[in-house]
Amino acid sequence: MEINYPKDNRRKxxxxxxxxxxxxxxxxxxxxxxxxxxxxxxxxxHSVLSRSIGQLEHLIGVALFExxxxxxxxxxxxxxxxxxxxxxxxxxxxxxEASRHGGRGETGRVSIGFYTSISAGSLRATLVEFRKRFPQxxxxxxxxxxxxxxxxxxxxxxxxVISPDRIRSTDCKILSLWSERxxxxxxxxxxxxxxxxxxxxxLRSETVLLSQYDPGRELEDLLLSKLLSxxxxxxxxxxxxxxxxxxxxxxxxxGVSLVMESDSGAGLAYRELRDxxxxxxxxxxxxxxxxxxxxxxxxxxxxxxERYPPAAARD
Numbered sequence: 001m002e003i004n005y006p007k008d009n010r011r012k013x014x015x016x017x018x019x020x021x022x023x024x025x026x027x028x029x030x031x032x033x034x035x036x037x038x039x040x041x042x043x044x045x046h047s048v049l050s051r052s053i054g055q056l057e058h059l060i061g062v063a064l065f066e067x068x069x070x071x072x073x074x075x076x077x078x079x080x081x082x083x084x085x086x087x088x089x090x091x092x093x094x095x096x097e098a099s100r101h102g103g104r105g106e107t108g109r110v111s112i113g114f115y116t117s118i119s120a121g122s123l124r125a126t127l128v129e130f131r132k133r134f135p136q137x138x139x140x141x142x143x144x145x146x147x148x149x150x151x152x153x154x155x156x157x158x159x160x161v162i163s164p165d166r167i168r169s170t171d172c173k174i175l176s177l178w179s180e181r182x183x184x185x186x187x188x189x190x191x192x193x194x195x196x197x198x199x200x201x202x203l204r205s206e207t208v209l210l211s212q213y214d215p216g217r218e219l220e221d222l223l224l225s226k227l228l229s230x231x232x233x234x235x236x237x238x239x240x241x242x243x244x245x246x247x248x249x250x251x252x253x254x255g256v257s258l259v260m261e262s263d264s265g266a267g268l269a270y271r272e273l274r275d276x277x278x279x280x281x282x283x284x285x286x287x288x289x290x291x292x293x294x295x296x297x298x299x300x301x302x303x304x305x306e307r308y309p310p311a312a313a314r315d
Contacts, residue, residue: 022056023085034071110296111140113149113158115214121262160288179281200226207255
């Protein structure tokens with residue numbers, strides 16, 4: 001048997017709609033201790049502010065202030081209401097401020113992928129300058145292999161990759177940046193430290209220690225391109241260790257190594273490697289997805305373009 005319940009025709013009560021301006025006026029009046037002073041501070045008419053506070057008191061059903069010739073004072077109930085109103089106003093102001101800064105890329109987050117050193121050099125200087133200009137932006141750094149960084153920038157987990165090897169991808173944009181000299185790192189008592197200039201062909205009798213981790217592959221490719229004849233090539237040892245461990249092995253006299261100038265440091269001797277055309281360098285580029293609309297990334301790219309303009313612009 002179907003039971004017909006009586007319909008409840010009573011209109012469900014809705015909370016009153018409170019204008020943010022009413023809360024802002026009430027908070028200002030409480031801070032000033034006077035409706036007239038608050039009106040002057042906010043540059044509104046006294047009657048407008050007084051009417052707004054009256055409407056707020058009517059909506060919530062309580063008196064917020066005790067009024068006298070000497071000014072106004074929050075009632076006991078009004079103190080709690082005004083405390084909450086102040087929080088609401090401050091949170092809304094913070095929301096609007098964050099929206100304005102976020103739209104200009106002054107807040108938010110940008111992630112930078114790399115596989116080279118930031119002990120010194122242009123990448124380090126760029127990160128330091130970016131932090132100074134945009135202190136509210138969270139700067140996330142990601143050190144991964146080249147292959148993993150290529151995947152990360154394509155799937156959007158990294159905003160931009162800065163590397164010495166160009167990423168060949170139709171959906172990535174590229175900005176040419178700086179170049180770094182390639183240095184020979186060697187023990188301080190090595191015979192080649194007596195030379196001001198070291199040529200690639202001087203390495204033929206050496207053992208070159210390279211990390212299997214990036215940028216070891218790029219450095220090995222560069223070495224092989226400079227020494228086409230197998231007779232001129234040194235012995236190459238590839239180690240499954242970090243660049244820091246390679247430095248330790250060099251300091252132990254187990255061989256020499258190749259580093260970018262940003263990766264040079266104390267404890268070893270360094271010499272510029274040259275060929276017939278001059279010193280050897282490796283070019284760096286920034287890579288990012290063409291459809292990445294992160295405003296913080298846009299500001300980073302502007303900084304990079306400003307610090308490292310194209311060669312034509314520099315000339």
